[in-house]
Structures are given as structure tokens and as C-alpha cells.
Amino acid sequence: MTEIFDRYLSYLKETDASTHTVSGYRKDLRAFSEWYRDTYGEEPEPEKMTSIDLREYQSWMRNVKGLKPNTVNRRMKAVKSWLSWCVDRGLAPRLPDFPRGVPEAKGAPEALDRVEVNRLLREVEKEGNARDAALVRLMLSCGLRVSEAVTLQVEDVDVGERHGVIVVRNGKGGKYREAPVPPAARKAIREWLAVREKKHPGSPWLFPGACPEKHLTACAAWRVVKKYAWKARIPDLHPHTLRHTCATNMLRAGANLxxxxSVLGHARLDTTAVYTKPSMAELARAAERGEV
Structure with missing residues (x-):
């Protein structure tokens, strides 16, 4: 990738963008850079970028590569963010017109069903690792993002026999929120706190990393989730699926949007409303019931 891309990615890091965000933008901009070089035989320079180039890139992704709409839109968003940054810094004279986004057929986010949840929790319990149990429960029962779970400090956790609150001081977009902790999660966290006090005295983090001064990384937490997913025979489980499962279960239990x-930290209700959409499995069952 060219120096101008590297400068933009450095800017993202300086604005406290998450490691996941920076990594995603790097991949998407690299894909654009490779397409531009293969198509025009030169490096993508922001001052030369035209609306025609952008339409061609979108068309190539859709019709030649056959990428899904959300992937096409995500990559175009990365290019637009980069070019907007270039314009702000005088590296390009103007922002070219971008083509309309590709319509997406959005369904409900993928969530685990009750049988899968029980298989996953069974494997966690069999392992007997108090840290892993607390980590999984924070995402599954409290709806925390993996990045929010690993950056919790001990002082952010207040759990007892009959009460429990988690303070998320720096959620997505820097938002602060307090999330309730239900009974099973409270039990898992209390058990981990008892073990943690002996193993990591003096560390401020709820989940210390290899170095007690630092917290467990999001990648390490992801590996924890993937390990139990593999044992529970749940393929391609992503930690975010646990957050989706938490939201879906709350709605099915009668909670309102x-x-x-409030639990998930959504600023807009339409973000939460996606969980009310039927899954493909639910639609399939409805179609079977209606089949003549």
C-alpha cells in the first residue's frame, strides 16, 4: 500500500479507533489499491480519483467478484472515509461523487438457539476455568462486546448475591453505560474474582493479560470463545454472536426495545429493532406450516 494509505491508518489509530476497525480499513483499502493497480497500471493517487473509478470498482465487486452487498458497501465506505480525509488535508481537490450503496436484504443478526447455548455453556463448565466462564457470561448474559469485556477494571464490577451492575466506561463511540448482571453471570464473576485475587494481585484489570499491567487482548478473548465453540460443535461462532444471542433472548423473554x-448501549432504537426480525430458520418453519 502507498504512503498515503499508511498515513490515513496512522490517523485512525490516533483517533482511538479500535484495533479491529483499523485492521478492517487496512484490508478494505488494500483490496481497493490492488484493484486500482490491476485496472489502471498505477498507484491510486487521491487527486486523480473520479466518480467513474468508484462506479467501476463497485461494479467490479458486484458483477465480477460476486461479493455480498454488505461487503461491497463496507469497502466503499472505507474508500470514502480515506478520500474525505485526503480532501480535509488538501491532498485531493474534492470528494468525487460516490455511487449509491447496494441494497442489502437484512435479516436478524445470527444468534445461538437454546440447544447451542446449552452445549456451549456445558463445555465451559466442564473445563472448569473460572476466567473463561466469567468472560463468556459477560458477553452472553450481559451483552458486552468483546472489546468492552476485556477492558473492564475490577472497580467497574459490583456483584453480590442479589445485585449486579457492570460499568462500561468506553463503549462503542466512547459511550458510557451501566449494564445489569443476571444471577448466573453474577455467580461466574464472583467465582473468577476469588481466583483472580490470588493469581493477579494488584492488577486493576478484571481480565489481566500475560503482563498484569495490561488487560487480556480482544484476540485472546476471541480464541477463548472459539475454543469452546469448537468443543460444542458450533462452527464459525464469533464472539459478537454471543451479544446477538443476549439481545434475542431478552426480546423473546418479553423485554421491550x-x-x-439500554442494556446493549444502542443510541437508536432502529439498531435494536433488527433483533425483532425473524431468522431464516423461523421463516423456513413458517413456510413449511403454510405449504399445501
Whole structure:
């Protein structure tokens, strides 16, 4: 990738963008850079970029590569963010017109069903690792993002026999929120706190990393989730699926959108409303019931 891309990615890091965000933008901009070189035989320079180039890139992704709409839109968003940064710094005279985004057929986010949840928790319990149990429960029962779970400090956790609150001081977009902790999660966290005090005295983090001064990384937490998913025979499980499962279970149990949005830290109710959409499995069952 060219120096101008590297400068933009450095800017993202300086704005406290998450490691996941920076990594995603790097991959998407690299894909654009490779397409541009293969198509025009030169490096993508921001001052030369035209609306025609952008339409061609979108068309190539859709019709030649056959990428899904959300992938096409995500990559175009990365290019637009980069070019906007270039314009702000005088590296390009103007922002070219971007083509309309590709319509997406959005369904409900993928969530685990009850049988899968039980298989996953069974494997966690069999392993007997108090840290892993607390980590999985924070995502599955409290709806925390993996990045939010690993950056919790001990002082952010207040759990007892009959009460429990988690303070997320720096959620997505820097938002602060407090999330309730239900009974099973409270038990898992209390058990981990008892073990943690002996293993990592003096560390401020709820989940210390290899170096007690630093917290467990998101990648390490992801590996924890993937390990139990593999044992539970749940392929391609992503840690975010646990957050989706938490939201779906709350709605199915009778919680309203405002309550679920507050737990998850959503600023807009339409973000939470996606969990009310039927899954493909539910649609398939409905179609079977209606088949003549």
C-alpha cells in the first residue's frame, strides 16, 4: 500500500479507533489499491480519483467478484472515509461523487438457539476455568462486546448475591453505560474474582493479560470463545454472536426495545429493532406450516 494509505491508518489509530476497525480499513483499502493497480497500471493517487473509478470498482465487486452487498458497501465506505480525509488535508481537490450503496436484504443478526447455548455453556463448565466462564457470561448474559469485556477494571464490577451492575466506561463511540448482571453471570464473576485475587494481585484489570499491567487482548478473548465453540460443535461462532444471542433472548423473554437498547448501549432504537426480525430458520418453519 502507498504512503498515503499508511498515513490515513496512522490517523485512525490516533483517533482511538479500535484495533479491529483499523485492521478492517487496512484490508478494505488494500483490496481497493490492488484493484486500482490491476485496472489502471498505477498507484491510486487521491487527486486523480473520479466518480467513474468508484462506479467501476463497485461494479467490479458486484458483477465480477460476486461479493455480498454488505461487503461491497463496507469497502466503499472505507474508500470514502480515506478520500474525505485526503480532501480535509488538501491532498485531493474534492470528494468525487460516490455511487449509491447496494441494497442489502437484512435479516436478524445470527444468534445461538437454546440447544447451542446449552452445549456451549456445558463445555465451559466442564473445563472448569473460572476466567473463561466469567468472560463468556459477560458477553452472553450481559451483552458486552468483546472489546468492552476485556477492558473492564475490577472497580467497574459490583456483584453480590442479589445485585449486579457492570460499568462500561468506553463503549462503542466512547459511550458510557451501566449494564445489569443476571444471577448466573453474577455467580461466574464472583467465582473468577476469588481466583483472580490470588493469581493477579494488584492488577486493576478484571481480565489481566500475560503482563498484569495490561488487560487480556480482544484476540485472546476471541480464541477463548472459539475454543469452546469448537468443543460444542458450533462452527464459525464469533464472539459478537454471543451479544446477538443476549439481545434475542431478552426480546423473546418479553423485554421491550427500550430496555434491550439500554442494556446493549444502542443510541437508536432502529439498531435494536433488527433483533425483532425473524431468522431464516423461523421463516423456513413458517413456510413449511403454510405449504399445501
Amino acid at each position: 427500550v430496555e434491550v437498547a
